[in-house]
Amino acid sequence: MHLPVLLTEVLAWLNPQPGDVIVDGTLGGGGHTRALAERVRPGGMVVALDRDPAALDRAQPVLGGLPVRLVQANFADLPEVLEAIHLPAVHGVLLDLGLSSDQLADAERGFSFSSPGPLDLRFDPTEGEPAWRLLNRLSEEHLADLIYHYGEERFSRRIARAIVRQRRSAPLRTSEELAALVRRVVPAARHPHAIDPATRTFQAFRIAVNEELKWLEIALRRIPACLRPGGRLAVISFHSLEDRRVKEAMRTDPRYRALTRKPIRPSDEETARNPRARSAKLRVAERVA
Helix, strand or coil, X not given: CCCCCCHHHHHHHHCCXXXXXXXXXXXXXXXXXXXXXXXXXXXXXXXXXECCHHHHHHHHHHCCCCCEEEEECCHHHHHHHHHHXXXXXXXXXXXXXXXXXXXXXXXXXXXXXXXXXXXCCCCCCCCCCCHHHHHHHCCHHHHHHHHHHHHCCCCHHHHHHHHHHHHHHCCCCEHHXXXXXXXXXXXXXXXXXXXXXXXXXXXXXXXXXXXXXXXXXXXXXXXXXXEEEEEEEEEEXXXXXXXXXXXXXXXXXXXXEXXXXXXXXXXXXXXXXXXXXXXXXXXXXXXXX
């Protein structure tokens, strides 16, 4: 079951009121959307975006009866989305940059390390190139750079060398195969709460195929034009590459006033209930005139 991360904190900082219009730029499992929609009644609305068409299909029955407008779109295209549905500037925007449990559970998408299905990793399966194709096409040097820069993986060259060696005999096609290869060449950490050795490599290929950092940077530049003065942007990130860009935008763009000096982290109680929340960081900024 999908558990929305930092839900109490998001609601406290965005402070949705009856009549407000809020954008959830990353619908995912719909947990944040539902909670926001319940608080903007009567008279308000939540515009929920997602690049993944399957996320919108799953959300339809779950969000029935609530004031929610579902749109398949990239959050970087928010100005165009609002213009198309004739909405002026909104009261708040939420971006939760993590994967949903539904995406992890879908064997055909390849987000889970144990998936025997194709290593796809695309949020929108109709756009771009699946990860398995990238994996079998790029040079060893390019693979190593990609894994290092997007995964912050110090064993990137060792992993890239193993990928190229493996694909000479049989191309890598599934998540299961890539995860097993990485585990063979990356030493496992010894402490009990260590992440799977394949985590950073999967992160790198997911970021690459979806161009996540590029779209995040574009969105951070474009969202202020969609917010009313006093409106707030809340962003939940899950690794330093995302958090660094969010922090920089909120501190340097004169249209933002950063409200969180340090990122807000999940409580011990939340991480015990939902271990996937342990790396989450929430930052909030307010739109200034």
